[in-house]
Amino acid sequence: MISVRDLEKTFAGAKGEVRALRGVSFEVGKGELFTLLGPSGCGKTTTLRCIAGLEQPLSGEIVINDRKVFSAKRWHFIPPEQRHIGMVFQSYAIWPHMTVFQNVAYPLANAAKRSEINDRVGGILDRLSLGALADRLAPNLSGGQQQRVALARGARRAAADSLARRTVE
Amino acid sequence: MTTRYLAYSSRATTAALCGCTAELEEASQMAGAPWLRTLRRITMPLLAPAMINVFLWVAVHAMQELSMALMLYNPSTVVVSTMIWSMWQNGRTADAAVLGVVLIFLSAVLLACGQIVSIMRRGAHSSGILRDQRKRFGENVRRC
Numbered sequence: 001m002i003s004v005r006d007l008e009k010t011f012a013g014a015k016g017e018v019r020a021l022r023g024v025s026f027e028v029g030k031g032e033l034f035t036l037l038g039p040s041g042c043g044k045t046t047t048l049r050c051i052a053g054l055e056q057p058l059s060g061e062i063v064i065n066d067r068k069v070f071s072a073k074r075w076h077f078i079p080p081e082q083r084h085i086g087m088v089f090q091s092y093a094i095w096p097h098m099t100v101f102q103n104v105a106y107p108l109a110n111a112a113k114r115s116e117i118n119d120r121v122g123g124i125l126d127r128l129s130l131g132a133l134a135d136r137l138a139p140n141l142s143g144g145q146q147q148r149v150a151l152a153r154g155a156r157r158a159a160a161d162s163l164a165r166r167t168v169e
Numbered sequence: 170m171t172t173r174y175l176a177y178s179s180r181a182t183t184a185a186l187c188g189c190t191a192e193l194e195e196a197s198q199m200a201g202a203p204w205l206r207t208l209r210r211i212t213m214p215l216l217a218p219a220m221i222n223v224f225l226w227v228a229v230h231a232m233q234e235l236s237m238a239l240m241l242y243n244p245s246t247v248v249v250s251t252m253i254w255s256m257w258q259n260g261r262t263a264d265a266a267v268l269g270v271v272l273i274f275l276s277a278v279l280l281a282c283g284q285i286v287s288i289m290r291r292g293a294h295s296s297g298i299l300r301d302q303r304k305r306f307g308e309n310v311r312r313c
Contacts, residue, residue: 052199053198054195054198054199079198080195080198080199081198081199081200081201081202081203082201084201085199086199087196087199089192089195089196090192091190091192093190093192093193093195093196094196095193095196095197095211095215096193096215097214097215106197106200106202106210107200107201107202153196153200154199
């Protein structure tokens with residue numbers, strides 16, 4: 001469950017401040033599919049980056065699975081690596097120096113045992129029909145394959161809400 | 170000497186830094202990796218090739234640099250290039266030639282190292298099929 005309340009965010013622009021988010025509030029229930037829709041530059045990405053912890057909002061509050069990850073009142077900010085969420089970046093952001101397997105296994109590496117990593121990564125790669133590409137380096141993939149790798153990597157966090165971000169333009 | 174080549178090296182590393190976009194590091198954070206692990210596993214491996222190449226480039230060029238060394242050297246800070254120069258001035262041409270060969274040999278070794286490193290990296294990148302034949306997942310996990 002994700003709950004966002006009164007989120008405000010400004011960026012310093014060349015002509016003064018740009019108010020990217022003005023009091024954004026919404027709630028997403030468990031298992032719910034939620035879509036942010038709007039024209040370019042309306043703050044969809046900024047909202048997601050705030051939830052992920054990659055941006056620090058000016059004010060507001062974010063709660064993920066009953067855990068307060070951000071609150072502006074008594075400054076409370078949990079860094080992105082401790083928020084346990086998966087994210088698919090617009091550019092997919094697949095690490096070019098690693099194979100498909102290593103990309104997907106990376107989020108697991110410090111948590112699980114090796115045999116378990118093999119099983120889980122192998123499982124999800126097969127489910128996305130990427131099994132045959134496990135040893136391929138990330139730059140040698142097609143666009144659609146890269147997208148699936150990014151999805152597989154985002155879905156790796158066990159207790160994950162997955163923030164899928166994909167703009168259709 | 171390093172200062173003199175700073176402009177070249179900074180240009181070269183800037184190019185590498187452009188290739189290492191912020192999203193790649195953010196993706197690592199999202200994967201639960203603290204900054205140290207991100208630095209070690211994502212940032213450094215992406216920058217390493219450029220760093221090594223720039224190091225070799227500056228080293229090879231600085232080694233044979235003469236004009237600046239001539240302006241700055243005194244009897245207690247003789248380097249190979251100024252030594253060759255003074256040998257030549259004193260008519261010890263044979264000695265100067267020997268040192269010149271040594272200098273060329275050293276820079277050739279350094280350049281060869283760079284070539285070997287880059288060939289090895291390219292080999293590692295293109296040998297997906299080869300790696301397939303090795304113990305597939307065991308190999309991968311060791312690299313994780």
